[in-house]
Amino acid sequence: MxxxxxxxxxxxxxxxxxxxxxxxxxxxxxxxxxxxxxxxxxxxxxxxxxxxxxxxxxxxxxxxxxxxxxCWEDREALEGCLLAQRELSRLRAEEAAKRLRLLDTALERLRKDEPMKYDVTVKTIPERYVASVRQVIPNYDQEGSLWSIFMKETAHLRIQDSAPCLCVALFHDGDYKESDVDVEIQKSVKGVYPDTEHVKFKTMPAVQVASAVCKGSYDQMGDVNAAVASWVEANGYTFDGTAFNIYHVSPHETGNPDDFVTEVCYPVRKK
Incomplete structure (x- = not known):
C-alpha cells in the first residue's frame, strides 16, 4: 500500500x-x-x-x-466515447482556426498601418427593379443557397442586368440570430419577367442609407456593422428600415476572399 x-x-x-x-x-x-x-x-x-x-x-x-x-473494458462503448470526444475536439479546432485567421487579419492590417475603422457616408440608393428570392435559411453562411435557387430558376429567362447591376442581400430579422434567419437576395435587372416558384420580380423604392465599403473577407463584417452603427448614433440619424449588403465583388467573381468588396448599408433618416 x-x-x-x-x-x-x-x-x-x-x-x-x-x-x-x-x-x-x-x-x-x-x-x-x-x-x-x-x-x-x-x-x-x-x-x-x-x-x-x-x-x-x-x-x-x-x-x-x-x-x-x-466502460473501459467494453471496447465498443469505449470507442464510442473516444469518437465523440474526437468530433468535439475537431469542432473546437475549427473554432480556434477561425480565431487565428481573425487575429492574423487584424495583425496584418495593423502592420500595414491600415485604420481599424471604416469610412461611413450617407447616400441614396435609387429606385430599382429586382429579381428576388426570400427564405428562412439555417444560418447566414447558407446565403449561397438562395443565389443557387435564383440561378437555377432564371436560367431560361435570359435576364438582362441593369446598369449598374446591384447584387444585394437583405436581413429581415431585426437582430442577429444564431439560426433560422430571414434573408432575401436581390439582383437589379432591366426588362419585365414572369415570377417563378421562388423568384419574384418587383420594384424597390429609393432609399437613403448610411454605408461603408470594405475590401476583404467577410470575417470583418462585425467591425463594419459596428462602425456604421456608431456613426449613425453619433451623427443625429436613426435607423429606418432593413439592413442590407451590396456585393460589388463577390465569390461569384473571385475565389480569393482578399478581393471581395462589400458595402454594408443601413437605411436611415434624420432624427
Whole structure:
C-alpha cells in the first residue's frame, strides 16, 4: 500500500487533485486509517490514475472521464466515447482556426498601418427593379443557397442586368440570430419577367442609407456593422428600415476572399 504522498509522486498527480478525485468518486483511496485519517492507495490504482491523466490530456472533463472509466473494458462503448470526444475536439479546432485567421487579419492590417475603422457616408440608393428570392435559411453562411435557387430558376429567362447591376442581400430579422434567419437576395435587372416558384420580380423604392465599403473577407463584417452603427448614433440619424449588403465583388467573381468588396448599408433618416 502507498501513502497519498508516495502515490502522488508516482502518479504525478498532486495531493490536492487526488482529494478532488476522491470527492468526485473518480479515484478513491483503497483504505483510510480510521484513527489518523491517512489515505492509502494500492499499486494497482496507478493504472487508473494513468488512465485519468490520459483522458484529461484528450480533453475529457473529469465528470465525463468517470463515465469513460466505467466502460473501459467494453471496447465498443469505449470507442464510442473516444469518437465523440474526437468530433468535439475537431469542432473546437475549427473554432480556434477561425480565431487565428481573425487575429492574423487584424495583425496584418495593423502592420500595414491600415485604420481599424471604416469610412461611413450617407447616400441614396435609387429606385430599382429586382429579381428576388426570400427564405428562412439555417444560418447566414447558407446565403449561397438562395443565389443557387435564383440561378437555377432564371436560367431560361435570359435576364438582362441593369446598369449598374446591384447584387444585394437583405436581413429581415431585426437582430442577429444564431439560426433560422430571414434573408432575401436581390439582383437589379432591366426588362419585365414572369415570377417563378421562388423568384419574384418587383420594384424597390429609393432609399437613403448610411454605408461603408470594405475590401476583404467577410470575417470583418462585425467591425463594419459596428462602425456604421456608431456613426449613425453619433451623427443625429436613426435607423429606418432593413439592413442590407451590396456585393460589388463577390465569390461569384473571385475565389480569393482578399478581393471581395462589400458595402454594408443601413437605411436611415434624420432624427
Amino acid at each position: 502507498l501513502k497519498i504522498g508516495d502515490f502522488s509522486k508516482l502518479s504525478r498527480i498532486s495531493i490536492r487533485m487526488l482529494r478532488h478525485y476522491d470527492e468526485l468518486g473518480l479515484l478513491t483511496p483503497e483504505t483510510i486509517d480510521p484513527f489518523t485519517g491517512d489515505r492509502y492507495y494500492s499499486e494497482a490504482q496507478l493504472f487508473a490514475a494513468g488512465r485519468i491523466s490520459a483522458l484529461k490530456d484528450m480533453g475529457f472533463k473529469l465528470c465525463d472521464a468517470a463515465e469513460v472509466l466505467r
